[in-house]
Amino acid sequence: MTFLTVIVGLPLAxxxxxxxxEGSQTFRDAITSPQAIAALKLTLLxxxxxxxxxxxxxxxxxxxxxxxxxxxxxxxxxxVDLPFALPTIVxxxxxxxxxxxxxxxxxDVTYTRTAIVLAMMFVTLPFVVRTVQPVLEELDAEVEExxxxxxxxxxxxxRRVIFPNLLPGILSGMALAFAKAxxxxxxxxxxxxxLPFRTExxxxxxxxxxxxxxxxAAAAVxxxxxxxxxxxxxxxxxxxxxxxxxxxx
Amino acid sequence: MNRLGLRVVALGYLALVxxxxxxxxxxxxxxxxxxxxxxxxxxxETIHAFELTLLITAIAVPVNTVFGVVCxxxxxxxxxxxxxxxxxxxxxxxxxxxxxxxxSLFLLYGRQGWFGGWLEDHGVQVLFALPAMVIATIFVxxxxxxxxxxxxxxxxxxxxxxxxxxLGAGGWSTFWRVTLPSIRWAVVYGVILTTARCLGEYGAVxxxxxxxxxxxxxxxxxxxxRYESYDLAGAYAISIVLALLAIGVLVGLTVIRPRxxxx
Numbered sequence: 001m002t003f004l005t006v007i008v009g010l011p012l013a014x015x016x017x018x019x020x021x022e023g024s025q026t027f028r029d030a031i032t033s034p035q036a037i038a039a040l041k042l043t044l045l046x047x048x049x050x051x052x053x054x055x056x057x058x059x060x061x062x063x064x065x066x067x068x069x070x071x072x073x074x075x076x077x078x079x080v081d082l083p084f085a086l087p088t089i090v091x092x093x094x095x096x097x098x099x100x101x102x103x104x105x106x107x108d109v110t111y112t113r114t115a116i117v118l119a120m121m122f123v124t125l126p127f128v129v130r131t132v133q134p135v136l137e138e139l140d141a142e143v144e145e146x147x148x149x150x151x152x153x154x155x156x157x158x159r160r161v162i163f164p165n166l167l168p169g170i171l172s173g174m175a176l177a178f179a180k181a182x183x184x185x186x187x188x189x190x191x192x193x194x195l196p197f198r199t200e201x202x203x204x205x206x207x208x209x210x211x212x213x214x215x216x217a218a219a220a221v222x223x224x225x226x227x228x229x230x231x232x233x234x235x236x237x238x239x240x241x242x243x244x245x246x247x248x249x
Numbered sequence: 250m251n252r253l254g255l256r257v258v259a260l261g262y263l264a265l266v267x268x269x270x271x272x273x274x275x276x277x278x279x280x281x282x283x284x285x286x287x288x289x290x291x292x293x294e295t296i297h298a299f300e301l302t303l304l305i306t307a308i309a310v311p312v313n314t315v316f317g318v319v320c321x322x323x324x325x326x327x328x329x330x331x332x333x334x335x336x337x338x339x340x341x342x343x344x345x346x347x348x349x350x351x352x353s354l355f356l357l358y359g360r361q362g363w364f365g366g367w368l369e370d371h372g373v374q375v376l377f378a379l380p381a382m383v384i385a386t387i388f389v390x391x392x393x394x395x396x397x398x399x400x401x402x403x404x405x406x407x408x409x410x411x412x413x414x415x416l417g418a419g420g421w422s423t424f425w426r427v428t429l430p431s432i433r434w435a436v437v438y439g440v441i442l443t444t445a446r447c448l449g450e451y452g453a454v455x456x457x458x459x460x461x462x463x464x465x466x467x468x469x470x471x472x473x474x475r476y477e478s479y480d481l482a483g484a485y486a487i488s489i490v491l492a493l494l495a496i497g498v499l500v501g502l503t504v505i506r507p508r509x510x511x512x
Contacts, residue, residue, distance in 0.1 A: 003316055004316075004320070004335065004338060004339070004391075007384065007387055007388055007391065008338055008341060008342065008388060008391065009338070010357060010363075011350070011353030011354050011356070011357045011388070012353050014353060014356045014357040014362060014363055015349070015352060015353040015356055017356075018356045057258070057259075057262045060255055060258050060259050060262075061259040061262060061263065063255060063259075064255055064256050064258075064259035064260075065259075067252075068252060068255070068256050070256060076260065076263065078499055078500075078503050079263070079267060079268065079499070080263070080267075081499055081502065082267060082271070082495060082496070082499060083267070084442075084445070085445040085449070085494075085495035085496075085498040085499055086449065086491070086492060086495040087448065087449030087450075087451060087468075087469045087472075087488075087491050087495070088449065088451050088452070088469075089449075089451045089469045089472050089473055089488075090274075090449070090469075090472065090488040090491050090492055090495075093274065093472065093476065093484060093485070093488050094270040094271050094273075094274050094488070094492075095270050097270055097273040097274045097277055097485075098269050098270040098273045099270070102277075104273060118266070121266050122266055122267065122270070125263075125266060125267060154251075176343075176344075179343075179344040180344070182346065183344070183345060183346025183347065183348070183349065184346070185346060185347055185348045185451070185452035185455075186347070186451035186452050186455075186469070189473070190473060190476055190477075202346075203346045203347075203348040203349075203452065204348075206346075206348045206349065206352060207348050207452075207455070207456065210351075210352060210355065210456060215352070215355070215356060215359075218352055219352060219356060222346075222348070222349040222352050222353070225345070225346050225349050226345065226349055229341065229344040229345045229346070229349075230341070230344075232344050233337065233340055233341065233344050234337075237337075
């Protein structure tokens with residue numbers, strides 16, 4: 001407990017103190033400066049987009065990994081976890097290798113907002129897959145087959161039978177992906193070019209402020225990110241709570 | 250959409266976002282043979298960067314392992330005021346931006362920070378030196394062991410521990426001979442995840458290290474430094490080593506997962 005306080009609590013207290021010590025007006029000015037607003041807006045929009053993309057593609061991937069059979073499935077299943085293990089700076093460089101200036105397929109997204117979304121997709125890829133997969137494994141394939149044999153189309157089966165069961169998993173996966181995307185730094189720092197107002201995300205903005213010695217502004221935006229992280233964790237806790245209660249009922 | 254269509258979508262997605270880019274990095278690294286990659290890896294600064302990364306990992310992983318097990322035991326087996334707070338705080342490093350972590354430490358240990366002035370008066374350099382980098386790494390990799398051990402502890406229950414107590418075993422010997430053997434795979438799993446996170450940490454360390462070449466530059470910082478110096482081959486070569494470590498971690502996890510489930 002003491003250890004946690006020293007390692008996590010104290011630094012965060014110092015952060016909050018640094019952001020607010022000069023009064024609420026300074027804090028408000030710092031987070032409403034046009035550049036900070038632009039960075040926060042871009043970060044949140046991109047993270048929402050990434051969470052939604054993950055919800056769709058992650059659920060499909062989880063379904064394929066559980067219900068489908070094909071050669072090499074075990075390998076595919078294993079590489080889904082790779083973004084967890086891969087350093088984020090390597091992730092950024094990796095995206096750059098295929099979608100950068102020397103792209104072998106002629107697609108160059110460097111310094112664009114597409115690059116931001118792509119890099120965020122890369123680092124958040126496992127979240128929805130890994131929260132949906134175990135639920136789908138528990139869910140009997142027979143239920144799906146029963147729905148089908150009773151005449152439900154695949155879309156109806158998905159909407160009425162599979163989806164309601166997966167929803168808590170999808171939502172908590174999305175919340176995790178969102179939190180990770182909002183805070184992402186390493187994967188974005190080399191690929192976005194960090195152009196203020198265009199491709200500068202919140203974490204990169206904070207880093208820039210620190211480098212130029214303006215720690216008060218950096219701390220203010222950092223507190224906003226801290227609150228977003230807390231909110232995401234609370235949301236995940238609430239979803240888990242709701243899901244277990246629902247199950248017992 | 251039929252089964253085949255979904256398979257194509259899923260595999261296409263993984264190929265475009267994950268496997269494709271990674272394949273290109275491997276190809277680009279060895280495009281001109283092994284020699285350029287080898288030369289890049291044997292530069293003294295690069296070797297130092299890897300050594301530093303390993304040193305930080307070697308300190309952070311044991312600390313977090315002990316903390317994770319103790320924390321998990323406290324969460325599952327004990328009731329105390331502030332348990333809810335502990336539960337909430339322990340996941341925070343997973344959801345928090347590494348840059349925010351770095352900045353928090355910067356503000357705490359920096360010259361104007363709460364501890365910075367006192368530390369400076371006593372001649373202890375924390376910021377822009379090894380201590381801050383270790384603390385940052387401990388922070389970001391804090392939850393992994395606890396998160397793996399908590400569900401396992403819940404599952405095994407405390408019947409055996411109770412039995413050991415009844416038979417006269419003390420707290421320590423109960424832990425070593427009853428509790429630890431039943432959670433060992435969860436601990437190993439957590440340790441592997443912690444190691445991966447430590448080796449790959451970038452954002453938090455970037456803020457607190459000062460990025461002094463050959464001094465406080467870790468492997469991940471070195472990747473960026475090489476990239477910014479237009480030495481793409483060097484950046485790729487270091488990346489490949491880090492990627493291979495990540496793949497090693499995955500293989501380790503795949504081997505351990507079934508054991509953990511059987512245990």
